[in-house]
Amino acid sequence: MLDEQALLQGLRDRRPEAFETLVRAYTPRLLAVARRMLGSDEDARDVVQDAFFNAFRAIDRFQGQAKLSTWLHRIVVNAALMKLRTRRRKPEESLEPLLPAFRENGHHADKFSAWDEAADDRAEREETRQVVRDAILTLPDTYREVLVLRDIEEMSTDETAHTLGITPNAVKIRLHRARLALRTLLDPHLRREPR
Amino acid sequence: MTESRLTCRECVEFLMEYLDDTLAGQVRVTFERHLSACPNCVRYLESYKTTTTICKKAFEVRDGESVPPVPEELIQAILAARLKAE
Ligand SMILES: [Zn+2]
Numbered sequence: 001m002l003d004e005q006a007l008l009q010g011l012r013d014r015r016p017e018a019f020e021t022l023v024r025a026y027t028p029r030l031l032a033v034a035r036r037m038l039g040s041d042e043d044a045r046d047v048v049q050d051a052f053f054n055a056f057r058a059i060d061r062f063q064g065q066a067k068l069s070t071w072l073h074r075i076v077v078n079a080a081l082m083k084l085r086t087r088r089r090k091p092e093e094s095l096e097p098l099l100p101a102f103r104e105n106g107h108h109a110d111k112f113s114a115w116d117e118a119a120d121d122r123a124e125r126e127e128t129r130q131v132v133r134d135a136i137l138t139l140p141d142t143y144r145e146v147l148v149l150r151d152i153e154e155m156s157t158d159e160t161a162h163t164l165g166i167t168p169n170a171v172k173i174r175l176h177r178a179r180l181a182l183r184t185l186l187d188p189h190l191r192r193e194p195r
Numbered sequence: 196m197t198e199s200r201l202t203c204r205e206c207v208e209f210l211m212e213y214l215d216d217t218l219a220g221q222v223r224v225t226f227e228r229h230l231s232a233c234p235n236c237v238r239y240l241e242s243y244k245t246t247t248t249i250c251k252k253a254f255e256v257r258d259g260e261s262v263p264p265v266p267e268e269l270i271q272a273i274l275a276a277r278l279k280a281e
Binding site: 016019020023024027028029031032033036045048049052053056057100102105106107108111112113114115123124128129130132133136147148151152154172175176179180182183186187190191 | 202203204205207210211235236238239241242243245246247248249250251252253254256260262263264265266269270272273274276277279280
């Protein structure tokens with residue numbers, strides 16, 4: 001176990017071995033977090049490098065109310081969001097084909113199957129976790145970033161709006177549409193098989 | 196007197212607020228009335244609910260989970276960048 005207090009003191013004293021301990025201890029996990037948000041090893045490495053750079057500069061402002069690991073995690077998530085925004089070059093694909101379809105009378109056009117009652121248990125399996133991560137990665141970036149902050153990082157609507165520089169109402173609309181699209185993507189994997 | 200009714204399309208629009216428990220009283224009543232008559236919407240709601248919880252589980256990096264080895268060049272690059280940060 002890492003002694004965070006001792007480590008933090010070492011960082012404040014600018015002891016090189018403290019920095020090395022920090023980097024070696026947290027990089028694997030932070031790299032995994034970035035990779036899951038970006039879907040690219042190369043981008044994930046860039047992001048973790050940027051994040052540590054920012055963290056080193058801000059270390060004296062770290063007050064120690066949060067855990068060091070939580071603080072670093074948040075810096076990586078922010079750096080990954082920046083990356084998503086800079087690599088957004090071509091116009092985004094439309095989410096429309098993934099939204100539910102309705103008949104003229106407002107009824108669902110499709111008949112849905114119930115999802116496996118064990119879908120929650122299946123979420124524990126690595127195979128299902130991979131399916132969900134891949135599906136999230138196929139969402140257009142503007143929707144994925146809202147979903148990541150609200151449903152994965154569990155930020156509030158206002159916090160998310162502030163982080164992304166959009167209105168709380170835009171957060172709600174994008175989150176809802178992101179979830180609808182994701183539900184469509186997951187449906188073939190999680191619906192109960194006809195017996 | 197005509198009872199106000201919701202379509203499936205309207206139910207989908209209200210889903211998030213319903214699950215957040217922020218749907219105004221009267222709308223909530225009509226929403227629930229629709230659900231009690233429309234099993235298709237019930238199944239849709241359940242799968243939407245699972246969608247909201249499954250993301251977090253999928254992104255968790257678990258203790259003991261094997262994460263790919265970190266390239267030593269990355270560690271060295273991060274440490275080298277520290278000197279510039281100060
Ligand atoms: Zn319905």
